[in-house]
Amino acid sequence: MNEYIAAAVDELFELGVRHVVFSGGSRSTGMAVLFMAHGGYKTYMNIDERSAGFLALGLAKRLHRPVALVCTSGSAGAHYYPAVIEAFHSRVPLIVLTADRPPEAQFVGAPQTMDQVKLFGSFVNHFETLSPDIAGSTATASAVYARQVIQRAYMKAMDSVPGPVQINVPLREPLVPDMSAEQFAKGRLQKERQFNMKPGIMRLGEEAMAALAEDLEGRKGLIVCGPATGRDGDDEYYRENGYGNGLAYCQGIELYPGFYDNPKHVMGNAYGTAMLALAETLTAPVLADSLSSVRALNHPLIIDKYDTFLSNADWQAKLVPDYILMMGQMPVSKRLQQFIKQHPDIMCYQIDAGTAYRNGTVTTNVVLQSDPVAFALDAVKSLTDTRWSVEQLDEAVESDVSFEEFLTVRNNYVEKLCGNKYVNRWLTAQHSTSLRMNKVHEEATLFEGRFVHELNDALDGRTLIKHGLPQAVNVVVANSMPIRDFDYFWQQGKPNTRVFGNRGINGIDGTESTALGIAAAKGEQTVLVTGDLSFFHDMNGLVMGKNEGLNLVIVLFNNDGGGIFEYLPQKGINHFEYLFGTPQGLNYSALADLMGIRYQAVTSYETFADDVDRALKAGGIHLLEVKTNREVSRELHRKYTVTVYEK
Numbered sequence: 001m002n003e004y005i006a007a008a009v010d011e012l013f014e015l016g017v018r019h020v021v022f023s024g025g026s027r028s029t030g031m032a033v034l035f036m037a038h039g040g041y042k043t044y045m046n047i048d049e050r051s052a053g054f055l056a057l058g059l060a061k062r063l064h065r066p067v068a069l070v071c072t073s074g075s076a077g078a079h080y081y082p083a084v085i086e087a088f089h090s091r092v093p094l095i096v097l098t099a100d101r102p103p104e105a106q107f108v109g110a111p112q113t114m115d116q117v118k119l120f121g122s123f124v125n126h127f128e129t130l131s132p133d134i135a136g137s138t139a140t141a142s143a144v145y146a147r148q149v150i151q152r153a154y155m156k157a158m159d160s161v162p163g164p165v166q167i168n169v170p171l172r173e174p175l176v177p178d179m180s181a182e183q184f185a186k187g188r189l190q191k192e193r194q195f196n197m198k199p200g201i202m203r204l205g206e207e208a209m210a211a212l213a214e215d216l217e218g219r220k221g222l223i224v225c226g227p228a229t230g231r232d233g234d235d236e237y238y239r240e241n242g243y244g245n246g247l248a249y250c251q252g253i254e255l256y257p258g259f260y261d262n263p264k265h266v267m268g269n270a271y272g273t274a275m276l277a278l279a280e281t282l283t284a285p286v287l288a289d290s291l292s293s294v295r296a297l298n299h300p301l302i303i304d305k306y307d308t309f310l311s312n313a314d315w316q317a318k319l320v321p322d323y324i325l326m327m328g329q330m331p332v333s334k335r336l337q338q339f340i341k342q343h344p345d346i347m348c349y350q351i352d353a354g355t356a357y358r359n360g361t362v363t364t365n366v367v368l369q370s371d372p373v374a375f376a377l378d379a380v381k382s383l384t385d386t387r388w389s390v391e392q393l394d395e396a397v398e399s400d401v402s403f404e405e406f407l408t409v410r411n412n413y414v415e416k417l418c419g420n421k422y423v424n425r426w427l428t429a430q431h432s433t434s435l436r437m438n439k440v441h442e443e444a445t446l447f448e449g450r451f452v453h454e455l456n457d458a459l460d461g462r463t464l465i466k467h468g469l470p471q472a473v474n475v476v477v478a479n480s481m482p483i484r485d486f487d488y489f490w491q492q493g494k495p496n497t498r499v500f501g502n503r504g505i506n507g508i509d510g511t512e513s514t515a516l517g518i519a520a521a522k523g524e525q526t527v528l529v530t531g532d533l534s535f536f537h538d539m540n541g542l543v544m545g546k547n548e549g550l551n552l553v554i555v556l557f558n559n560d561g562g563g564i565f566e567y568l569p570q571k572g573i574n575h576f577e578y579l580f581g582t583p584q585g586l587n588y589s590a591l592a593d594l595m596g597i598r599y600q601a602v603t604s605y606e607t608f609a610d611d612v613d614r615a616l617k618a619g620g621i622h623l624l625e626v627k628t629n630r631e632v633s634r635e636l637h638r639k640y641t642v643t644v645y646e647k
Contacts, residue, residue: 005169006183007143008130009034011150014194017066017095018042019521021056023049023079025072027112028099029175032070037179044520044548046513049076051541053083054510056094058517061500062474062524064234066093066157067517073100074112077119077166082509087164088123089504090329091230091354093157094164096120102132102170116168125163126156132170143187151195160202160371161354162230201241202353203378204370212349212368213382219322220422221284224336225275226328227291227503230353231371238270243373269495271373272297275327278376281383284321285426289331290486291477291501298493303426305433307333307487308641316342318425323347327372329503330360332487337361351375440489440640446628447636448481448557450605452489452529455555458609459527461496467613470525471496476515478530479508481563486529488641508534512554513541519552525616526551532558536584542595545621553615553622555602559630560585566634581630588625597621 009031020035021044022028035041046052049071060067071077077098087094101113118127130149134142153165177183188194204212231237272293279286279301287303288294295304309315310333320343330337340346341361350357350364353371357364368375443450457463461471475497477483483501490499500518502510511534519526535556545552557563565571565580577583592599598615602608602624615622 003139003178003183003186004142004146005030005130005171005177006034006038007187008146008150009038010184010188011147011195012068012095012154013038013040014188015150015154015197017068017154019056019059019063020044020068020070021046021052021059023047023052023069023071023076025076025099026175027073027101027171028070028097028169030171030177031097031099031169033179034177034183035068035070038184044544046541046544048540048544049079050082050510051513051538051544053080054086054513054538055517055520055541055544057083057087057090057092057502057510058476058500058514058519059521060087060092060094060517061090061514062498062518062521064093064162064231064237066095066154069094069096071096071098072112073098073116074114077116081120081123082507084120084164084166085123086502086504086507086510088120088125090502091162091504092164093162095153095157096124096164096166098166098168100168100170102172118166119168120164120166123164124166125159125161126153126165127168128153128166129168129170132172140186145187147187147195151197155197158197158199160200161356198240199237201237201243201371201374202369203374204368208368209378209382213379215347216282216323216383221282222321222324223275223279223282223284223286224324224326224331224340225286225292225294226289226326226331227501228271228293229329229504231373232271232328233269233293233498235270238373241374243270243274243377269293269296274373274376276301277380278325281380283420283423284325285423287331287336288492289328289333290483290490291332291499291503292328293498295490295492296495296497296499298495300427301423302492303430304490304492305430305437305488307335308437309429309433310335310339311642315425315429319429321346321422323349326350326359326364329358332483332503437488437640443636443640445632445636446603446605446626448485448626448628448633449489449636449640451555451557451602451608451626452485453491454605454608455527455529455612456489456491456494458612459494459497461494463609464496464613464616467617469613469616472524473497473616474518474524474526475499476511476518476526476528477501478511478528478534479503479506480531480534482529482531482534482557484564485557488637509537510541511535512538512545512552515554516541516545516548516550516552520548520550523551526553527612527616528552528554530554530556531563532556532560532584532586532588533562533582536586539591539595542597542621546596550621551616551619553612554624555612556588556623556625557628558588558625559628559633561630563630563633566630567637588623592623595621597623599623599625602626 020041022032024047056067056069100116157165275294276299285303287306348363348365350367351372440450440453459473464471477486511530515528561581561583570580589599
């Protein structure tokens with residue numbers, strides 16, 4: 001009876017979906033067996049729906065393409081809710097297929113039945129029911145209808161602001177469908193007439209851009225690049241829309257041809273290089289969050305130590321800009337947020353492909369609806385007064401010039417360009433802070449900050465090559481303290497890395513599953529850095545990872561509790577440890593045995609980099625546990641990130 005589901009499964013494939021995550025159940029039988037019978041999908045089975053949702057989130061986050069989620073009827077779909085909310089706020093495309101009982105079984109007390117219509121409320125781009133009742137339909141008409149439902153959902157998932165969609169699928173018995181191959185072809189048009197969707201790019205109009213260029217000319221500016229969202233990192237999307245890859249700037253010339261397209265060198269980074277083109281044109285520092293792809297690049301205008309020196313009132317007074325161009329989500333740094341909020345005279349422009357207000361400091365004056373990469377490169381075209389001398393750079397960019405030599409020429413030019421006092425204040429603050437913070441490399445006590453610093457070395461492209469590993473590596477960072485440790489101690493200039501985190505809602509759930517999804521998406525080596533409470537939240541995901549043969553190296557900072565509360569006003573109140581410290585006292589070596597993954601205790605800095613690289617080379621899931629002390633870590637944080645400017 002449910003053969004039209006085969007057409008829906010086939011249409012997802014025709015549109016480019018390649019990954020499907022299942023959670024077991026009876027009512028979803030038709031969808032599950034047809035996805036398997038189709039033969040074109042990479043499938044994953046995860047019986048825990050919450051973990052399954054985050055696995056799909058990780059896959060889609062790395063692929064920048066929709067991933068299908070399939071579950072049975074009843075409460076199963078509700079367990080996807082945390083991942084769907086995160087996907088919505090992070091702008092990650094998911095297609096959630098919730099099996100359901102047919103209409104006659106609703107509201108009569110039938111088992112495993114509830115109202116699943118618009119189950120995820122306002123946290124999806126689109127909802128639709130794939131109805132089993134199409135009056136007078138032939139099998140072909142039903143198949144055409146099913147394909148159209150899928151097409152609409154796919155379009156909304158891949159909108160200019162990507163996000164999750166829900167298709168509710170009521171199914172009648174018998175639940176096992178006709179498995180014949182011709183069922184998949186029903187309703188399919190000839191190849192040249194098949195539905196195809198090419199997501200377009202949102203741009204600011206020429207008049208609006210010209211007016212903005214006039215407003216910004218000659219003024220002190222900042223570019224703030226928050227955590228990656230939506231298209232950040234989707235280089236294929238920018239190539240398809242004519243914005244190129246790597247160092248392709250406004251003239252359409254690759255200043256170093258092919259460098260960013262060659263996987264042996266680095267990962268593509270159209271977003272980061274576009275932001276630098278804009279920064280150079282405006283002579284504006286770029287404050288790069290650790291989760292922005294901008295920080296992967298190395299450039300004099302990239303500022304990554306701002307959270308530390310913005311704690312100093314004297315520095316703050318010297319660094320106030322006339323305007324800020326805000327890209328991406330709100331930055332992790334609370335001090336940066338406070339700096340912006342304390343200076344309401346700053347003109348704040350929010351550049352965003354959507355219309356959502358994305359500024360927690362509530363200081364946005366103007367929302368410019370444009371894709372950030374399109375905005376940056378279009379702005380470079382409009383702001384010609386301070387454009388680079390392309391001829392000068394062309395002389396340097398010969399086929400036999402090394403990338404290091406190219407950077408030297410480029411950076412010398414930029415340093416000359418940055419001769420104004422305002423920019424040099426930022427560069428001076430960045431340089432002096434870096435000198436002091438880099439002394440963490442000498443810290444003897446086991447401290448998360450130094451381990452992040454050491455991870456910089458472990459994942460350096462040259463180090464990975466030395467150990468016989470590919471250069472490209474994903475780094476996934478858990479919320480709470482790990483992401484703040486990264487914001488302080490993860491250095492710019494690691495173009496072989498992509499850094500991911502779930503900053504849509506900033507929760508600590510689904511961490512391992514997200515990382516496993518990112519690792520599985522393209523089979524890339526991946527490192528997860530997490531705290532013990534985030535790790536505890538999603539241990540079930542490890543079972544799926546082991547069963548599916550996935551590869552992940554987990555660096556676990558175990559301070560036995562919620563370390564972030566050591567820095568918050570709750571510290572010191574009655575019942576602090578019970579309410580906020582929340583120690584779990586778990587034996588992670590025994591837990592690793594239970595989960596069937598490899599375990600190693602890390603007790604010194606000296607072997608850490610080699611431990612990480614050996615684990616990457618061995619494959620499988622590895623847990624590297626670093627035991628730290630919450631109170632000691634708090635004092636060391638103060639030593640390296642606060643007292644720098646109190647002396």
